[in-house]
Amino acid sequence: MADTATAPATGPGHPAPVAEATGITKRFGATVALRDARISVAAGESHALVGRNGAGKSTLVSVLTGLQRPDTGSLRFSGAPAPALGDIDAWRSRVACVYQHSTVIGDLTVAENLFLNRQSAGPLRRIRWKQLRVRAEELLGEYGVEVDPAARAKDLTVEQRQFVEIARALSFGARFIILDEPTAKLDARGIGRLFDKLRDLQEQGVAFLFISHHLQEVYDLCSTVTVYRDAAHVLTAPVAELGHQALVEAMTGESASVTPVAEGRAPAVTADSAELLTIDALTLPGACEELSLSVRSGEVVGLAGSAASGNVQVGEAVAGLHRARGGRISAGGRTVRTGSVPSALAAGVGLVPEDRHLQGLVNDRSVAENATLTVTDQLGPFGTVLPSRTKVFAQRMIRDLDIKTPGAATPVSALSGGNQQKVVVARALATDPHVLVAIRPTNGVDVKSKEFLLGRIRQVADSGKAALIVSDELDDLKVCDRVVVMFHGRVVAEFPRGWKDEDVVAAIEGVAAPGTASPASGTDKHGR
Numbered sequence: 001m002a003d004t005a006t007a008p009a010t011g012p013g014h015p016a017p018v019a020e021a022t023g024i025t026k027r028f029g030a031t032v033a034l035r036d037a038r039i040s041v042a043a044g045e046s047h048a049l050v051g052r053n054g055a056g057k058s059t060l061v062s063v064l065t066g067l068q069r070p071d072t073g074s075l076r077f078s079g080a081p082a083p084a085l086g087d088i089d090a091w092r093s094r095v096a097c098v099y100q101h102s103t104v105i106g107d108l109t110v111a112e113n114l115f116l117n118r119q120s121a122g123p124l125r126r127i128r129w130k131q132l133r134v135r136a137e138e139l140l141g142e143y144g145v146e147v148d149p150a151a152r153a154k155d156l157t158v159e160q161r162q163f164v165e166i167a168r169a170l171s172f173g174a175r176f177i178i179l180d181e182p183t184a185k186l187d188a189r190g191i192g193r194l195f196d197k198l199r200d201l202q203e204q205g206v207a208f209l210f211i212s213h214h215l216q217e218v219y220d221l222c223s224t225v226t227v228y229r230d231a232a233h234v235l236t237a238p239v240a241e242l243g244h245q246a247l248v249e250a251m252t253g254e255s256a257s258v259t260p261v262a263e264g265r266a267p268a269v270t271a272d273s274a275e276l277l278t279i280d281a282l283t284l285p286g287a288c289e290e291l292s293l294s295v296r297s298g299e300v301v302g303l304a305g306s307a308a309s310g311n312v313q314v315g316e317a318v319a320g321l322h323r324a325r326g327g328r329i330s331a332g333g334r335t336v337r338t339g340s341v342p343s344a345l346a347a348g349v350g351l352v353p354e355d356r357h358l359q360g361l362v363n364d365r366s367v368a369e370n371a372t373l374t375v376t377d378q379l380g381p382f383g384t385v386l387p388s389r390t391k392v393f394a395q396r397m398i399r400d401l402d403i404k405t406p407g408a409a410t411p412v413s414a415l416s417g418g419n420q421q422k423v424v425v426a427r428a429l430a431t432d433p434h435v436l437v438a439i440r441p442t443n444g445v446d447v448k449s450k451e452f453l454l455g456r457i458r459q460v461a462d463s464g465k466a467a468l469i470v471s472d473e474l475d476d477l478k479v480c481d482r483v484v485v486m487f488h489g490r491v492v493a494e495f496p497r498g499w500k501d502e503d504v505v506a507a508i509e510g511v512a513a514p515g516t517a518s519p520a521s522g523t524d525k526h527g528r
């Protein structure tokens, strides 16, 4: 496909691009992460960068922010060559990145985070805390960020932390901000507020490079899109000129055929199907009150809700992660002792956790070891683990789940984010669970792989098991036979297949009862 966005002229009235990278190549051992790649972001532009998992997006970000030196290529900011690699202040004044994983320090206050390493006027001058707080208040006020400067960063929401990071970046003078999957941990309202803030800032001349696997967000927010595929630049085009299908085709290199997995399927579940997961009057302090829910053999049930609904905690409780104050959970006919992971495992519960970094992966261990952590008992006799068996097991998973890795022995830390997520899913599936609980299973996964992972979860149910998908992503919920919606710790609605997006979204937002739904916005988490 041809490049339809030509490089803007520079000169009077045409400022140089805030960032321009050309001929960037970056290798990690045998892996070529970027091959002669390029990008050009104009001043005040909202530019999207999209591509499949492992396409090279995060590597480009690390080059653009001075964290990695490219093997070849040149990088300029507003027409001037990039600073020397270690000159942190110079980099900060040109570019900042807001990551999905916060870089603020939890135990410090917002004010301290904002002025970290620049609290005093010089190395020997005392830090004036009161003044610091006042300056922080001014800075936050300037960018319309409503956060208490005295609050500990760890007590902020994801959204507030991102705003603090954006304010910090702007205070260093940067007029170019990279947002690497910023919406991954936000619910619908949070995304709306983030986008409002970004639009405000854009009007003030700030440029953005926006990375997301939610293509609708690209259409909502950006004017230009660049697509990378297999480490290389494929196209740059005005968003308005590129339809959804063309965009997916550019990302995958194949003609797009998006077939929601559950569509057109006859329901396999009947009233006689065995109840494999039973949650009975479960009360989890601060999360849910007397909540009851069941999933039958052959069934995929969606447990939807916003961040404060308690749905994630319910899913985690099934996997033994939270102690209940009341009620009962049973899986495959066995009682799960709440708060006991071994008890949940023994009952045949598999979990895809919400946060792969905190609960999922051992970073410096190989793909093979991570994928088989839950099944070491099957890998050798008498408690031993045979490396050959681990390898065979892992290779099957790599193939089955289409994990992009140089090999089974590669440490998971060398994989791209989406491919790490696939390892987490692989691990949950490895135990062949009776009940699979998958919390936001497609987080950070590209469009094509998303279809694939959801298809695998569907297969688990089709083989007579039960699956509970805990998510507020409509794409995740579309594979479900039934969607149960929670709001503030209670079930408020249930939808059989064939639901309308706006009805589920309205129930998630708590704005309407099912059937009478008249959603305020009519759009879902991703503006569909």
Ligand SMILES: Nc1ncnc2c1ncn2[C@@H]1O[C@H](COP(=O)(O)OP(=O)(O)OP(=O)(O)O)[C@@H](O)[C@H]1O
Pocket (backbone or CB within 6 Å): 028, 029, 031, 032, 033, 051, 052, 053, 054, 055, 056, 057, 058, 059, 060, 404, 405, 413, 414, 415, 416, 417, 418, 419, 444, 446
């Ligand atoms: N530190 C590293 N060591 C080895 N390989 C790496 C390293 N960082 C990235 N890679 C490899 O480079 C390639 C590009 O990875 P990158 O993280 O840039 O992809 P991405 O487009 O950001 O993917 P995702 O959408 O999954 O986040 C991948 O094959 C990845 O495994």
